[in-house]
Amino acid sequence: MSAIISLSNIEKYYGEYHALRDINLEIAEGEFFSLLGPSGCGKTTLLRVIAGFETVSSGAVMIGGANMAHVPANKRPTNMVFQSYAIFPHLDVAQNVGFGLRRSSMSAAEKEAAVTDALKMVGLDGFGNRAAHALSGGQRQRVALARALVLQPKVLLLDEPLSALDKKMREQMQTELRRLQRQVGITFILVTHDQEEALIMSDRIAVMFEGQIAQLASPQELYRRPNTRRVGEFIGVMNFLEARQVGEVPDGVELEIEGLGRIDVTSAQMPEGARALADVIGLRPEALSLVYEGQPAPVHSVDAEVLDRAYYGDMTYYDMKLQGCSTPVTLSMKNLMSRQVLEPGQTARVAWEPGSLVLFASD
């Protein structure tokens, strides 16, 4: 796979404000790529830089091997789905979808066929004559997709396309966007602040904080091995416990972890920069579990008390106080019929999975 988009040393200033800091990124052809971060992290700015709506202060944007420095937005091989969808309200659905084709050299019949195909692709077959304002949120989203895809761009840019939809519709569109992307084979770049959405849809994710890429990885790697505490906090839920190095073992160190006791940690569990002298470990809620009565207690387990719980139907999340540990931890349990849901104040044994532990450099 070759790189369709290549960004090198991108810097962007708005006056004094440093919006993008040294962005270096290669996005492969046919990839579903996400820019993930909290609001104000520069992810939308970066998308707009690629689209040509923002100029860079320095650095180079290459699309399909061509330098985009002097190529305006309307000449770039990218198309965008806007957060507000930006459906032209005075045009009907077919006119909206056909808007970008008006300048093409196709015959009228070819254009009409292209519009029909695009509408069919997004599941709006036969909607061509509908007025734009008569559409629901989900349908507008589909029209915006069809309008961008009908031009067969090299890259499709999506700016928080699902944030305005309700939960059910959002989940449906996530699956559908993914299916659509595989079908057309175009590179999709998605901007989102929703980590779950990014994990579900992407091949790779760039997590951004303060105009910088904090980590660039596949969803699995990002979730399992966040490279900083901040990334771990942002993606899903993570418990952080203080740890202190007490010895060395082959290919790793021995740690004394607050509340959990002594454990050997391999170098694979240490991201770059973690010095393993006075650091922090991260443990996902699913790496901790309750040991029910009658079950044998595993080696790695400690006594704990339930502080609070949140019942989600399929899962229950418990806030637990581990014995000898000042930091409360969160653990999650699947709600099987045979499992009793514990109430605050009850005590239980908590088992933990040493292999799931990640070591971070302390801030």
Add this chain to the structure above:
Amino acid sequence: MRGGWLRVYAIGYLVFLYLPVILLPLFAFNEGTVIAFPLKGFTTQWFVELAGIQALHGALLNSLFIALITASLSVLLGICAARASTRYRWPAKGPMMGVIMLPLVLPEIIVAVSLLVVIVQIFDLPLSAWSVIAGHTLICTPFAIAILTSSFQGLDLSLEEAAVDLGESRWGAFSKIVLPLVSPGIVASFLICFTISLDEFIIAFFLTGAEPTLPVYIWGQLRFPTKIPAVMALGTLMLVASLLILSVAEYFRRRGVRRIGGKDSGGFL
């Protein structure tokens, strides 16, 4: 009765507002030459008389010409200002927009006198329809800006970017997307400026040349008591014309709102 006083107030308000206006057509069809009750018989002779006054036709054409050019210029300037103020930021934007909107509250007599001084004394130009147009454009442009700004403000900025993204040039995006969407505002501001210019008196009185505008002509006629019934007839025609214009403007505005599926937030009617 619930709300009794409110009802009395509402009726009293409407009577105060519209009774004088209703008197106009009443006396326009009255046979008597004096404006007084009781009414005499029904006649249409004043309208016939109107048709025969050459000077009146000249004044009417002059006024229509001035109103047409004024409205066009004001809307054009208004589009530029409204677009700039809603889309861009620049240093001293607030004070600048304030100064542009100032003629809205500036006494017309001051505008009229100062323009007279500028045109006659400083530039030494003859007074003509164009001097009136200059004055009218000055006072109409703020109205156009006020109406158009609300049209431009309602527009999603990404609509224009979407058009550019789909291959249009900036001008193409503006003309194919922005202008059609603000067209109800353009029509409304055009008609408002047109009516303001048509019945404006003070500036026209100072700056008009040899050919008076309609209001200046009417003012001149009021000195002759025998002409008053004809003036009433003229007033009636103007009343009907303004109602028609406003209805047409409102029709287009509502159609525009419906077409883009917006919520109607009230117009002139």
